[in-house]
Amino acid sequence: MRLAFILSEIGSGLRRNVSMVVSVILVTFVSLTFVGAAGMLQMQINQMKGYWYDKVQVAIFLCSEGSTAAGCASGPVTAEQQESLNSLLESPAVAQYINNFQYESKDEAYKHFKEQFSNSPIVDSVTPDQLPASFRINMKDPEKYQIISETFASQPGVETVIDQRQLLERLFSVMNGASLVAVSIAGVMIVCAILLIATTIRLSAFSRRRETGIMRLVGASKTVIQLPFILEGVIAAVVGAALASATLWAVAHFFLGQYMSQQYPDTAFISAGQTLILAPVLIILGGSLAGISSLLTLRRYLRV
Amino acid sequence: MIRFENVTKVYDQKARPALDSVNLEIDRGEFAFLVGASGSGKSTFLRLVLKEDRATSGAVYVAGQNVAKISSWRVPRLRRGIGVVFQDFRLLPQKNVFANVAFAMQVIGKSRSVIRDTVPEVLKTVGLEGKEHRMPHELSGGEQQRVAIARAVVNRPGILLADEPTGNLDPTTSMGIMGVLDKINQNGTTVVMATHDDDIVNEMRKRVVELKNGVVIRDEAKALYTSMIPVVGQSRRLKDASGRDTPDAGQSGEGEGQR
Numbered sequence: 001m002r003l004a005f006i007l008s009e010i011g012s013g014l015r016r017n018v019s020m021v022v023s024v025i026l027v028t029f030v031s032l033t034f035v036g037a038a039g040m041l042q043m044q045i046n047q048m049k050g051y052w053y054d055k056v057q058v059a060i061f062l063c064s065e066g067s068t069a070a071g072c073a074s075g076p077v078t079a080e081q082q083e084s085l086n087s088l089l090e091s092p093a094v095a096q097y098i099n100n101f102q103y104e105s106k107d108e109a110y111k112h113f114k115e116q117f118s119n120s121p122i123v124d125s126v127t128p129d130q131l132p133a134s135f136r137i138n139m140k141d142p143e144k145y146q147i148i149s150e151t152f153a154s155q156p157g158v159e160t161v162i163d164q165r166q167l168l169e170r171l172f173s174v175m176n177g178a179s180l181v182a183v184s185i186a187g188v189m190i191v192c193a194i195l196l197i198a199t200t201i202r203l204s205a206f207s208r209r210r211e212t213g214i215m216r217l218v219g220a221s222k223t224v225i226q227l228p229f230i231l232e233g234v235i236a237a238v239v240g241a242a243l244a245s246a247t248l249w250a251v252a253h254f255f256l257g258q259y260m261s262q263q264y265p266d267t268a269f270i271s272a273g274q275t276l277i278l279a280p281v282l283i284i285l286g287g288s289l290a291g292i293s294s295l296l297t298l299r300r301y302l303r304v
Numbered sequence: 305m306i307r308f309e310n311v312t313k314v315y316d317q318k319a320r321p322a323l324d325s326v327n328l329e330i331d332r333g334e335f336a337f338l339v340g341a342s343g344s345g346k347s348t349f350l351r352l353v354l355k356e357d358r359a360t361s362g363a364v365y366v367a368g369q370n371v372a373k374i375s376s377w378r379v380p381r382l383r384r385g386i387g388v389v390f391q392d393f394r395l396l397p398q399k400n401v402f403a404n405v406a407f408a409m410q411v412i413g414k415s416r417s418v419i420r421d422t423v424p425e426v427l428k429t430v431g432l433e434g435k436e437h438r439m440p441h442e443l444s445g446g447e448q449q450r451v452a453i454a455r456a457v458v459n460r461p462g463i464l465l466a467d468e469p470t471g472n473l474d475p476t477t478s479m480g481i482m483g484v485l486d487k488i489n490q491n492g493t494t495v496v497m498a499t500h501d502d503d504i505v506n507e508m509r510k511r512v513v514e515l516k517n518g519v520v521i522r523d524e525a526k527a528l529y530t531s532m533i534p535v536v537g538q539s540r541r542l543k544d545a546s547g548r549d550t551p552d553a554g555q556s557g558e559g560e561g562q563r
Contacts, residue, residue, distance in 0.1 A: 002413040219384030220411035
């Protein structure tokens with residue numbers, strides 16, 4: 001009976017200020033979408049780390065004709081220099097750090113380059129001569145890059161040693177920056193949502209002050225008086241959170257899953273299913289924010 | 305049922321207290337009028353009984369409990385034992401008569417079947433049978449006040465507080481309302497009624513507690529609106545002090561009483 005009563009009170013409360021409820025839904029929707037977007041970016045970063053860190057290697061680029069580095073003063077790498085580098089890689093001092101390595105000739109480099117930039121006109125202006133030959137090293141522990149770099153950078157015939165992971169780190173830092181921006185926008189929007197919920201509850205409490213006054217007089221408990229208001233805010237926020245979750249799912253499914261993965265087939269994107277992990281987080285976040293802010297508002301504006 | 309021990313209530317430190325060392329006891333089943341000019345402390349008295357306010361000093365006992373010692377989450381239980389009626393009825397305009405009365409039972413969790421049985425019974429007590437489905441704006445003032453009374457007593461409180469319940473009604477209608485309150489009192493409910501209405505007080509001949517500037521200046525059984533012993537002691541002096549209109553009110557009050 002009391003439950004039915006509370007439910008009917010919630011219903012009448014939601015009907016009475018539809019416009020405010022809709023605005024609460026929209027604001028929580030937008031703010032939680034930004035929270036979720038930040039979460040998705042982090043998931044994407046993890047996904048790419050897992051995918052790329054297995055593949056990226058340390059590359060020792062060898063001197064070619066056009067090299068200007070100090071180590072290449074004596075011209076392009078010679079066969080002996082290349083041989084000695086090869087044996088150095090096989091020596092136990094170095095071999096303990098690496099899984100395997102392979103030599104990539106200028107022609108192979110050109111082939112990879114063509115594959116990688118197949119859509120770009122730059123391919124036409126590049127010849128195999130312009131691309132350096134290299135040793136591609138797969139590290140046992142990518143963190144030990146420094147050892148390889150120190151050992152090989154000063155060897156004759158070596159132009160430069162590059163940790164390809166650093167290239168990815170740059171990409172990840174851009175993505176981290178983006179998720180930071182998303183979190184800051186979300187922060188502002190959440191403040192907005194909290195204030196809006198507080199205002200809505202205040203209005204709602206004001207428009208029903210007759211009822212609540214009578215409820216107090218006849219001895220209704222605090223729960224019966226306050227719960228409808230609190231649940232009103234919580235329901236609106238949870239609807240907003242559900243919309244946000246649906247939006248994130250749609251982005252993952254249609255934008256990442258269908259469009260982006262066609263454009264960049266060799267990049268691992270997060271799947272739509274993975275974004276569903278975010279849904280309960282967003283719903284709990286939205287619901288609890290609304291609950292707490294309505295509770296605090298009621299303590300000030302609804303005497304019991 | 306209601307006992308005030310040396311109760312003082314100060315709203316504003318600079319002004320005089322709203323109630324000043326009031327000692328008063330109202331027994332179970334009693335019918336008491338609380339009379340006095342505006343600002344004499346009648347409403348403060350009722351608010352203290354309801355624990356809407358805390359007494360600045362002294363103790364208020366309701367049904368044997370010191371209300372100051374009731375924790376905030378048990379205040380609803382105290383209020384379930386007290387019905388309240390106001391001058392302005394305070395009905396819910398979008399609910400019909402039945403729903404207005406049922407509301408008081410719904411919010412404390414009474415079951416639908418109990419409500420269906422009890423509400424018509426109470427409406428019959430206040431003389432509104434057959435008007436269950438009227439909306440408040442379709443009723444006269446007297447009928448609206450009867451609905452308010454029905455709502456106040458539907459949970460069978462031990463005490464009924466009425467704050468000028470006839471203030472908005474004409475004399476004939478007021479008498480009808482007094483009949484309802486009397487009937488409720490006959491059923492064992494303690495009734496405390498704050499009022500300005502001298503005709504009613506004189507007609508009813510119940511206990512009268514007169515307040516003036518927060519002090520009880522008269523407490524008489526079966527009394528009139530103004531004292532029947534005009535010359536003796538305090539009340540005479542206070543009548544003089546209270547200014548022009550009081551002697552007139554006194555005269556008409558006495559006339560009424562002698563009739």
